[in-house]
Amino acid sequence: MHFPLILVSPARPENIGAAARAMKTMGFSELRIVASDAWRDPAARRVAHGAGEILDHLRTYDTLEAALADIDFSVATTARSRAKFRYYATPQQVETILQEKRHWVKSMALVFGREDSGLTNEELAQVDLLTGIPMAQDYPSLNLGQAVMVYCYQLSVFNQVVADSEPAADGQxxxxxxxxxxxxxxxxxxxxxxxxxxxxxxxxxxxxxxxxxxxxxxxxxxxxxxxxxxxxxx
Known part of the structure; x- marks a missing residue:
């Protein structure tokens, strides 16, 4: 299963390094960066700590649309208060949905937004499903690296279990x-x-x-x- 993680305009190199480390720990290997050169900062590699190959092979794009061009099904993480949409799946629900999807799509992607402002409504409109991490109301946000770790852990099953052989359906x-x-x-x-x-x-x-x-x-x-x-x- 082709399953990249996409970071849109990350500003802090430490967050990119933490994301790469979380990916490596949970078996993910493909990272895509949209509109940011922060990954070039030595701090990203220092925090990645053993996941340098993910930074070595990451791909960069000017827009989220370009990063999703070869993806059949995409999921975006967002804080509920920042989006006009009102239909969200929890990380556990995302796992269930993607378990079914992987039998008939060839590629999936998980999209994370900017540290300070998340994804714009225009960017959210480009994905197929929205998800958010339920949190206490008095502390409504997670660090980008932490958010990546939550989803990598929840979805690590895709790197441990081989999908049953079933007739492939049209990914489009x-x-x-x-x-x-x-x-x-x-x-x-x-x-x-x-x-x-x-x-x-x-x-x-x-x-x-x-x-x-x-x-x-x-x-x-x-x-x-x-x-x-x-x-x-x-």
Whole structure:
């Protein structure tokens, strides 16, 4: 399973080193950095302490969109108060969801935002699922390196257990489903209902393969019915 971790605009080299160390400890090896050169600071390698090869082979990108270009399914970590979306999975739920996803997608990614401001709403809109770490209300944030460690620990099962052999499904199935829904909303003249659009984008990320396939069948029937009974005027 192709499973990189992506850090968006990290500012502190120590956090990058701590993230690399957490990854190495839990069996992850691919790190991607968006819009930051902080990893070049010697402090990153000093804190990485034995995980230098992760820093040696990390890949850099100008934008999150570019970093996700080859990823079939992505999960972003965010503080609930910083996002307009309201559908979150706990780290345990993320593990369950990804366990099912790995049978029919070829690549997944976990995205972490900036230390001070997290991910922007525009960046959050680029991922398939949001997650947050439940914490006490009087201390609502974690250090970036700590957050990476929590998720690496929770998801370390992907580096210890070989997935059962099952027929592979199209890794682009989910994205195609999302595009078809957007086209349907446009056809129905309700695409300006941003609340509905956000709800669909977030909930589709929770679907299992069979559910996704069934929705594709349903959309096919809806699209055919619309074409037969309400043809587009030319």
């Amino acid at each position: 199935q989910l994205q195609a489903l999302r595009q078809r829904f957007h086209q349907l909303l446009t056809r129905l003249a309700v695409s300006d209902d941003q609340k509905m659009v956000d709800w669909l984008d977030q909930r589709l990320g929770l679907l299992e393969q069979r559910d996704s396939a069934m929705l594709h069948r349903l959309l096919h029937d809806v699209e055919k019915n619309l074409a037969d009974n309400y043809p587009v005027e030319k």
